[in-house]
Amino acid sequence: MMVEIITIGDELLLGQTADTNAAFLGRRLAEMGLEPLWRTTVGDHPKRIGQALSLALQRADLILITGGLGPTEDDVTRSALAQALGRRLILEQRVLQRIQERLKKNGQRLHSKLESLALLPQGAKVLDNPVGTAPGLRLEKNGKSLYILPGVPQEMRAIFEQQIAVALGNTAAERVVRRRRLRTVGIGESALSERLRRISREGIRLAYLPGPCNVDLWLTARSNRAKEAQALLSRATQQIEERLEDQIYGVDNDTMERVVATLLIMKRVTIALAESCTGGLLADRLTDVPGSSAYLERGVVAYSNRAKREILKVPRRILDRHGAVSQEVAIAMAEGVRKISGTDLGLSTTGIAGPTGATAEKPIGLAFVGLAHHEGSCAQRFVFGQDRRTNKECCVMAALNLIRKHLLKL
Known part of the structure; x- marks a missing residue:
C-alpha cells in the first residue's frame, strides 16, 4: 500500500514549529507495516493544499493529513479539501452539538468561529476528538482513503491511536515490519559503512543517522510473518555486533548516561567529576538518571587555573609547563577529584570549546578526558x-564512553 503524509501550516514551512506530527505518524505507520513513501508540507493556502492533495491522490492509496482544522482564519484545510474533491461543505448538527456540550462543560459559550468546526466536506465520516474540539475526518476518493487530523499533537495522537490505528490494523496485518536502532560511538558514518560493507542485507534495510557526537544505525526487516521478520532482524544485529564490538553502546531508546549509570550501579562503583570545558554538563547528564546518588559523589566545575590548583590540587608547574588543555592536566584533575572525594573513579x-582561546598548537575543539582509578x-x-x-556535548559523550569501556573490563 502506498502511503503519504501531508502536514499543513505556515509555521512548519518557516521553521517556527518542529513537525512532530509527521515524525509520529511515520513512526507509528512503520510499526504497523505501512511505511510512508512520501511526506509533503504545505502552507495555509487553499490552492496549494489542493495541489498537494491532487498529487497525493495520483500516487498514494492512503493519505494522512494534519493541520488547519481549527476555527481561525488561517485554518483552511476543510474548505480546501472540499474544493479539491468537488464537494460542498455541510453543517453537521451532531458535531455542532458535541462542540456545544464540550464548551458548556468548560464554562464557555459557542461563538460563530467555533461553529465552523462543524462544517465538513460532504460524505466525510467524523472521527471523534476525545481531548479537543475539532473532530478528525475520514474521506474516500476513487477507492483511496484520506484521514484528516487536527494539528495539535495531543489531539492528533489521541484520534490516531483510538480510531485510525484500529481501522488500519487489519490492512497492515498482511505485512510485518520490525525495526531496531543500534547506537554507536567513536566511529564516523563513512568508516561505519565500510566496516559493514560485507554483511548480508537479505530482507534488511540499513540506514545511517549521524548526529554531532555519534551515529545511529536503523535496521528494518520486512516479512509476511512476524517470526521471520524478527529472525532477520536478530541475524543482522548479530553480524553487526561482531564487527563493531564495543562501539555499540546501546539499543533502541538507550542513552549513554543510562548505560553508564547501569554499569556503575551493577558493579557498585562510585565516581567524582572534575569539569572545565564542559561546565557541569557531564554532571547534568549523569544525574538525569534516577538513583544517581548511588554512584555520583560530587562534581566540581574547576574552570580557572586557580580553581584547578586550589580545589583539585593540580600542581602549578604542570599548568605552567603544559597548559590547562593538556593530557597532563586532565590526568591531574581526575586524580585530584578522586583523592578529595574518596571515590573509586x-x-x-x-x-577549548571555542570560538576563542585557540592557538596554532591547540585548535578549537581540542579536548582531553582524564580517568583515574585504583590501578x-x-x-x-x-x-x-x-x-x-x-x-x-561531544566531550561529555567521549567522557561517558571512556567510563563505559573501563567498566566493561572490570
Whole structure:
C-alpha cells in the first residue's frame, strides 16, 4: 500500500514549529507495516493544499493529513479539501452539538468561529476528538482513503491511536515490519559503512543517522510473518555486533548516561567529576538518571587555573609547563577529584570549546578526558569541531564512553 503524509501550516514551512506530527505518524505507520513513501508540507493556502492533495491522490492509496482544522482564519484545510474533491461543505448538527456540550462543560459559550468546526466536506465520516474540539475526518476518493487530523499533537495522537490505528490494523496485518536502532560511538558514518560493507542485507534495510557526537544505525526487516521478520532482524544485529564490538553502546531508546549509570550501579562503583570545558554538563547528564546518588559523589566545575590548583590540587608547574588543555592536566584533575572525594573513579574534562582561546598548537575543539582509578590514570585526546555547544556535548559523550569501556573490563 502506498502511503503519504501531508502536514499543513505556515509555521512548519518557516521553521517556527518542529513537525512532530509527521515524525509520529511515520513512526507509528512503520510499526504497523505501512511505511510512508512520501511526506509533503504545505502552507495555509487553499490552492496549494489542493495541489498537494491532487498529487497525493495520483500516487498514494492512503493519505494522512494534519493541520488547519481549527476555527481561525488561517485554518483552511476543510474548505480546501472540499474544493479539491468537488464537494460542498455541510453543517453537521451532531458535531455542532458535541462542540456545544464540550464548551458548556468548560464554562464557555459557542461563538460563530467555533461553529465552523462543524462544517465538513460532504460524505466525510467524523472521527471523534476525545481531548479537543475539532473532530478528525475520514474521506474516500476513487477507492483511496484520506484521514484528516487536527494539528495539535495531543489531539492528533489521541484520534490516531483510538480510531485510525484500529481501522488500519487489519490492512497492515498482511505485512510485518520490525525495526531496531543500534547506537554507536567513536566511529564516523563513512568508516561505519565500510566496516559493514560485507554483511548480508537479505530482507534488511540499513540506514545511517549521524548526529554531532555519534551515529545511529536503523535496521528494518520486512516479512509476511512476524517470526521471520524478527529472525532477520536478530541475524543482522548479530553480524553487526561482531564487527563493531564495543562501539555499540546501546539499543533502541538507550542513552549513554543510562548505560553508564547501569554499569556503575551493577558493579557498585562510585565516581567524582572534575569539569572545565564542559561546565557541569557531564554532571547534568549523569544525574538525569534516577538513583544517581548511588554512584555520583560530587562534581566540581574547576574552570580557572586557580580553581584547578586550589580545589583539585593540580600542581602549578604542570599548568605552567603544559597548559590547562593538556593530557597532563586532565590526568591531574581526575586524580585530584578522586583523592578529595574518596571515590573509586575520578573523571575530568578540559578543552577549548571555542570560538576563542585557540592557538596554532591547540585548535578549537581540542579536548582531553582524564580517568583515574585504583590501578592508575590515563587521558584521551579528541579534536571535535568549531561549534561551542557541540564541542561540549561531544566531550561529555567521549567522557561517558571512556567510563563505559573501563567498566566493561572490570
